[in-house]
Amino acid sequence: MEKHLEKDPVGAYGHTPLPLEKELEGRVRWFIRLRWLAVLGIFTFSWIPARVFGISLPLFQISCVGLGVLFLNIFYSFLRGPVLTKEWFAHLQVGGDWLGLIFIVHYTGGIESPVLYYFIFHIIISAVLLPRRACFLDATLALIMIACLALLEAVGVIPHMPVKEFFPWYLYRHPWFILGELFFLATTFYGAAYLATSVTQLLKKREAELIVAHERLHKLDRAKDEFVLRVTHELRAPLSAIESLLRTVEEGYAGQVPEALSDILGRIMRRTGFLLQLVNDLLDFASGKLERPKKEEYEEVNMEESIKNILSLMHSKIEGKRLKLSVDSEHVTLRAVPTEIDLILTNLIDNAIKYTPEGGSVGIINKRVGRQVMLEVRDTGLGIPEEAKPRIFEEFYRAENAKTLEKEGTGLGLAIVRSLVRHYEGEISFRSELNKGTVFTVRFPIKDDSRT
Amino acid sequence: MAKILIVDxxxxxVEAMRMPLEAxxxxxxxASSAKEGLQKVLKERPDLVILDVMMETTTEGxxxxxxxxxxxxxxxxxxxRKLPILMITAIHRTTPFRFSPRTDEGFLPVEGFIEKPIEPRVLLEKVSHLLKK
Known part of the structure; x- marks a missing residue:
């Protein structure tokens, strides 16, 4: 059986904006992880050529640089929180890396060094982390450093340390070679900076647009819920009156009801009953999303007790269908609003009973698993058809086979459950096989702060 | 014969309750408002009041x-002061002040609750229970 975890593609219920900061932090951590690889590269690509192929490299100096980068990265990896996403921290990282890189360039032949290409990586990194201007600035700084190094080596202020096996000894003093090398480096750097920032800027712009669109959608969704709430409130009073009057007529208080009328009355009452149910569900749904209960309304809800209460209300339905009922319930408490927990339980258990044929079984498990309260409601019922699986939490959606068995259903039950479970930062998932049964699993996190 | 005042x-x-009660x-x-209801209490001296929580304003009851x-x-x-009150709680858990018999019973000076839509059988049971007290 495939497991389905409900997803919310537009985040219309999530109420949290896209976590830009979090994402940036993730990227920085990724760069820190990449740097371990770079350190490994420094050691392997100096020691192996030197020791295996006998290439003349100043191993001691290069290893010192490798150790320097290693220590810096150990320091970075201990940093936590908002400091990681600060612009100066990005500059610090890029600057530190370049210092290391320029030393390695120096020890592997200065302007002749093949390591020069590696500057590209950092131009891409700063394109991702920093605004476009800062990225170009970084590219320029890199070029200035390289040019200075080349010049100082050419005029003999600092020693030239060639890799004899790579280039003729005089190249580093050849002005055309230096100029040519610098020209192509400059165009490569700026080209890379331009291309990389173009892509990242486009992505950043899209991200910003997405946030705006998300907020707009959230507002619209709210407006819709407010409208639904108002309308259903208005519908409820006349419906209650109709239903109350019908009951008095049906019970004969307005005089003996002739048989033909009694039949019609029954039909009318079934339909008004459904309407009332719909209005109540809509109220639960819209208000559950709009108004959160006050703090005072939260209490330690004894799940075991709540399940017992709900089951006692459904006793006759279970008996009527001769369902085998098994309850495996632990004493666990959850900080919640009792009526909301009752709603979740009622909807899930009622569905299990409704969609299980006579003689089938319904099972409820309720226990604490680690830092979570787990609630499982399983049945041996209709099951959910494959094509309905992605949609069953949608408002008003009802699977075809559910409609055949139970003509009148509002299609709101699971939407209410999902919305409430979300308020408790829980998650709901299900597994189902057609004609075999369905298992709904709800997990609520237990929070320490809410227990006080 | 007990006299019952319905304030709604x-x-x-009112009619849906009157029929089974009179039967x-x-x-x-x-009475159709709290003000009229209070006047009727003095005038009619009822034995029980059935009171709607939400009338013109949500707090009138x-x-x-x-x-x-x-x-x-x-x-x-x-x-x-000791006149028993049966309160009609058509309201759902989603009223502007989220009142519910389950959580607010202690604060409400009433003896019983009945839900809308009214079920005649339940109404009669509650009424006779309160009058016996």
């Missing part, structure tokens, strides 16, 4: 109950 601004709900030989009088129960020595309703 919805005449259809069971209760005498029924009604509460005001009625608090006025009737007022401990003020010069309260005009001091003879009726």
């Amino acid at each position: 601004d919805d005449p259809d709900i 069971n030989h209760y005498q029924v009088v009604s 509460f005001h009625f109950a608090y006025k009737l129960r007022s401990e003020a020595p010069d309260s005009p309703y001091k003879d009726f």
Whole structure:
């Protein structure tokens, strides 16, 4: 059986904006992880050529640089929180890396060094982390450093340390070679900076647009819920009156009801009953999303007790269908609003009973698993058809086979459950096989702060 | 024969309650606002009040109950402080003030609750239970 975890593609219920900061932090951590690889590269690509192929490299100096980068990265990896996403921290990282890189360039032949290409990586990194201007600035700084190094080596202020096996000894003093090398480096750097920032800027712009669109959608969704709430409130009073009057007529208080009328009355009452149910569900749904209960309304809800209460209300339905009922319930408490927990339980258990044929079984498990309260409601019922699986939490959606068995259903039950479970930062998932049964699993996190 | 005062601004709900009550030989009088209800308490001297929580304003039912129960020595309703009240809670858990018998019973000076839509059988049970007390 495939497991389905409900997803919310537009985040219309999530109420949290896209976590830009979090994402940036993730990227920085990724760069820190990449740097371990770079350190490994420094050691392997100096020691192996030197020791295996006998290439003349100043191993001691290069290893010192490798150790320097290693220590810096150990320091970075201990940093936590908002400091990681600060612009100066990005500059610090890029600057530190370049210092290391320029030393390695120096020890592997200065302007002749093949390591020069590696500057590209950092131009891409700063394109991702920093605004476009800062990225170009970084590219320029890199070029200035390289040019200075080349010049100082050419005029003999600092020693030239060639890799004899790579280039003729005089190249580093050849002005055309230096100029040519610098020209192509400059165009490569700026080209890379331009291309990389173009892509990242486009992505950043899209991200910003997405946030705006998300907020707009959230507002619209709210407006819709407010409208639904108002309308259903208005519908409820006349419906209650109709239903109350019908009951008095049906019970004969307005005089003996002739048989033909009694039949019609029954039909009318079934339909008004459904309407009332719909209005109540809509109220639960819209208000559950709009108004959160006050703090005072939260209490330690004894799940075991709540399940017992709900089951006692459904006793006759279970008996009527001769369902085998098994309850495996632990004493666990959850900080919640009792009526909301009752709603979740009622909807899930009622569905299990409704969609299980006579003689089938319904099972409820309720226990604490680690830092979570787990609630499982399983049945041996209709099951959910494959094509309905992605949609069953949608408002008003009802699977075809559910409609055949139970003509009148509002299609709101699971939407209410999902919305409430979300308020408790829980998650709901299900597994189902057609004609075999369905298992709904709800997990609520237990929070320490809410227990006080 | 017990006299029952129904305070509700919805005449259809009043009617839906009047029919079964009268069929069971209760005498029924009604009022469509808290103000009228309080006047009728003095005039009709009922044995029980059935009170709608939400009338014109959402708190009208509460005001009625608090006025009737007022401990003020010069309260005009001091003879009726013990008059039992059955409160109609058509409201759902989603009213503007999220009132519910389950959580607020302690704060409400009423003896019982009944839900809308009214079920005649339940209504009669509650009424006879409260009158026996």
